Amino acid sequence: MHMPSIPMETAGFEPEIEKLIERIVTEIRRFAADSHRKTLRLVEIGTALTAERHTGRLLEKIVEEACAWTNADGGTLYLVDCAKTHLSFAIVINRSLNIRMGGSTGTIPWSPVALYNADGSPNRRNVSAYAALQQQVVNIADVYEAEGFDFAGTRTYDLQAGYRSKSMLVLPLLDHEGELIGVLQLVNAMDPETGEVVAFSGENQKICESLASLAGTALIQTRLINDLDRLLQAFIRSIGMAIDEKSSVTAGHVKRVTEWTMRIAKAIHDEPRGPFGDVRFSADEMKELQLAAWLHDLGKITTPNHIMDKSTRLEGVYDRIDLIRTRFEVLKRDVEIACWxxxxxxxxxxxxxxxxxxxxxxxxxxxxxxxxxxxxxxKDRLSDADIERVREISQRTFLVNGVRKPILEPSEVENLSIRYGTLNPAERNIMNHHSEMTYKMLSELPFPKKLKQIPIFAAYHHERIDGHGYPRGVKGEEIPLQARIIALADIFEALTARDRPYKRSMTTEEALEILIQLGKNGHLDPELVAFFIEHRLYAAEGATVDDAPIERLDNQTAKDRLL
Structure with a gap:
C-alpha cells in the first residue's frame, strides 16, 4: 500500500532529531555513492586486467591497482613455481624508495621464498609462504610486533634501505580451481590525509580479496592464452620440421626459408625510405608472416616422395637409366654376336x-x-641439340626373344627431353598442386583473427607478378607483400642450397643474377628484388651463403637493371 510522503516539518520531530535524520540520510547516500564508485572501479580494473595479454605488464597492473586502492606505499607479487615448492619474486614496487623491479623492467635477482623447510615441513614462519600454504589472508598492523612470523629479513632490509616496514596485507592468488598461483603482499597503508602509516582496514582487505580473485582469474586467462599461442607456434614449427624431414633432398629448406623471410621483413620494417618506406609490421603481423613461412610447403605432405626427391630426369621409384644401360648391353651383345x-x-x-x-x-x-x-x-639444362640427339638415339631398337623393341620408351624420351630441372609436365603439375593443398588444408583451420591471412600468405608464394603463377593466377598488388617476401626467400634459398643432389649449388652472385632476371620477366616483385640486393640482405648475419662483395652488381645497381 502506497503511503503519501509527510513533510519533515509536519512529522512532529524535534529539530535535533530532524538534523540527525538528515545527517544519516546524507551518510547513507554518500556510502551508497562510494560503494557504487568502488564497484564500478572494480569492474574497470577487472576489465583492464583481463584485456592485458603481456604477462609482465599484467603483473605490474595487479600490484599498481592494489597499491592505489589501499594507498599502500609498496607491493610485492610472488609467483609459485611449477613444482609448487618456491615463491619467486615477480614484481617489487615501493613508491617512497622509488623502486620498480620485475615485469617489463627485467628480472629480479633475489632468491625465491621456500615454501618448505629443509626437512620437508611447511615454512609457516615466512608470512608469504604461510599465506600461500594455508591459502589465508594475513593482515598485520605492525610487523615488528607481530608474533608467529619471522621478519628478520624485513628488519635487515629496512636497516639497509633506511625504511620502516609496518602494516602488511598478504593475500594468496588462486585460480578458478582453487590452485595456488602466487601471493600479493602490500606494505604500509598510508592515511590519505596525514600521510601516516596505518593498518590495512577491514574494508580494504575485503576489496583486495576481490581484487586478488580478479587478478588470479586474469593471470590464468593470460597464461592459458599465451600457452595456447606458444603451443600453436611450436606445433606449426614441428609441422615445418616434419616437411623438411619428409625429403632428404630438401632437408632444412622450410627452416631456412623462414629465416630469410624474417630477415627481409625486418629490413623492410626498419627502412623509412624507398618503395616500402610506409610499410610497418606489427608484432602480430610479424608472427603471422613467420608462421606462414613455416607452413608454406605444407601441401607437400601429399606429394609423392619419388617426385619430391627426383634428382635425375629418369628417376621414379628407381632411376630408369639402369634399365637403359641394360638395353645398351643387350645391343652391344647383339653387335658382338653379329661380328663373331x-x-x-x-x-x-x-x-x-x-x-x-x-x-x-x-x-x-x-x-x-x-x-x-x-x-x-x-644435367641442369638441355640444349635443342641435346634434345634432338636424344630423339635420334631413340630410333634405335634391340632384339628380345625375337621381338624388336625401342632402345628408349616414349616416357623415357619425354623425360630425357626436359629442358630444365628433372620434372616432366605431369610431375610438375603434381608438384605444383602442393600450393593448392596448402591453401585447402590451412583454410580448414580456425586461425584467430590476427593469424587469418596465413593460408593466403603460405599458398601464394608461387604466384607471379605477371599473373602466370599458381594456384590462383593472381598478379601484381593482388599478391600480398608477405607472400611476395616468402616467394623471394623460397627461390633464393633453393638457388643457394648446398644439399640438392639434382643440381649444383650456385654462388651468391649467380643466384642474384637469376633473381634479377626473375624480377625483370615478371616472376618476382622487381622492387623487392632490388631492395634485397641493395640492402645486401643476401649477406645477412648467419646466412649460409658466401657474403663476398658482388662487385659486378655494385657497379650497375640492381635497381637500374630492374626498374
Whole structure:
C-alpha cells in the first residue's frame, strides 16, 4: 500500500532529531555513492586486467591497482613455481624508495621464498609462504610486533634501505580451481590525509580479496592464452620440421626459408625510405608472416616422395637409366654376336679384321651414346641439340626373344627431353598442386583473427607478378607483400642450397643474377628484388651463403637493371 510522503516539518520531530535524520540520510547516500564508485572501479580494473595479454605488464597492473586502492606505499607479487615448492619474486614496487623491479623492467635477482623447510615441513614462519600454504589472508598492523612470523629479513632490509616496514596485507592468488598461483603482499597503508602509516582496514582487505580473485582469474586467462599461442607456434614449427624431414633432398629448406623471410621483413620494417618506406609490421603481423613461412610447403605432405626427391630426369621409384644401360648391353651383345658370326663365316683375314674394326667402332658409338644419355639424365639444362640427339638415339631398337623393341620408351624420351630441372609436365603439375593443398588444408583451420591471412600468405608464394603463377593466377598488388617476401626467400634459398643432389649449388652472385632476371620477366616483385640486393640482405648475419662483395652488381645497381 502506497503511503503519501509527510513533510519533515509536519512529522512532529524535534529539530535535533530532524538534523540527525538528515545527517544519516546524507551518510547513507554518500556510502551508497562510494560503494557504487568502488564497484564500478572494480569492474574497470577487472576489465583492464583481463584485456592485458603481456604477462609482465599484467603483473605490474595487479600490484599498481592494489597499491592505489589501499594507498599502500609498496607491493610485492610472488609467483609459485611449477613444482609448487618456491615463491619467486615477480614484481617489487615501493613508491617512497622509488623502486620498480620485475615485469617489463627485467628480472629480479633475489632468491625465491621456500615454501618448505629443509626437512620437508611447511615454512609457516615466512608470512608469504604461510599465506600461500594455508591459502589465508594475513593482515598485520605492525610487523615488528607481530608474533608467529619471522621478519628478520624485513628488519635487515629496512636497516639497509633506511625504511620502516609496518602494516602488511598478504593475500594468496588462486585460480578458478582453487590452485595456488602466487601471493600479493602490500606494505604500509598510508592515511590519505596525514600521510601516516596505518593498518590495512577491514574494508580494504575485503576489496583486495576481490581484487586478488580478479587478478588470479586474469593471470590464468593470460597464461592459458599465451600457452595456447606458444603451443600453436611450436606445433606449426614441428609441422615445418616434419616437411623438411619428409625429403632428404630438401632437408632444412622450410627452416631456412623462414629465416630469410624474417630477415627481409625486418629490413623492410626498419627502412623509412624507398618503395616500402610506409610499410610497418606489427608484432602480430610479424608472427603471422613467420608462421606462414613455416607452413608454406605444407601441401607437400601429399606429394609423392619419388617426385619430391627426383634428382635425375629418369628417376621414379628407381632411376630408369639402369634399365637403359641394360638395353645398351643387350645391343652391344647383339653387335658382338653379329661380328663373331661374320668372322666365323669368312676365312679372309682382311674381311675378319674389317669386321673386328667395325664391331669396335659400333661398340664405342653405343658406349658414347649411353654416356650422353647418362649425362642428359643429370644435367641442369638441355640444349635443342641435346634434345634432338636424344630423339635420334631413340630410333634405335634391340632384339628380345625375337621381338624388336625401342632402345628408349616414349616416357623415357619425354623425360630425357626436359629442358630444365628433372620434372616432366605431369610431375610438375603434381608438384605444383602442393600450393593448392596448402591453401585447402590451412583454410580448414580456425586461425584467430590476427593469424587469418596465413593460408593466403603460405599458398601464394608461387604466384607471379605477371599473373602466370599458381594456384590462383593472381598478379601484381593482388599478391600480398608477405607472400611476395616468402616467394623471394623460397627461390633464393633453393638457388643457394648446398644439399640438392639434382643440381649444383650456385654462388651468391649467380643466384642474384637469376633473381634479377626473375624480377625483370615478371616472376618476382622487381622492387623487392632490388631492395634485397641493395640492402645486401643476401649477406645477412648467419646466412649460409658466401657474403663476398658482388662487385659486378655494385657497379650497375640492381635497381637500374630492374626498374
Amino acid at each position: 658370326k661374320q668372322m666365323a663365316q669368312s676365312a679372309d683375314e682382311p674381311l675378319r679384321s674389317e669386321a673386328a674394326r667395325s664391331c669396335d667402332s659400333r661398340l664405342n658409338e653405343l658406349s658414347e651414346e649411353l654416356e650422353f644419355l647418362s649425362e642428359c639424365n643429370r
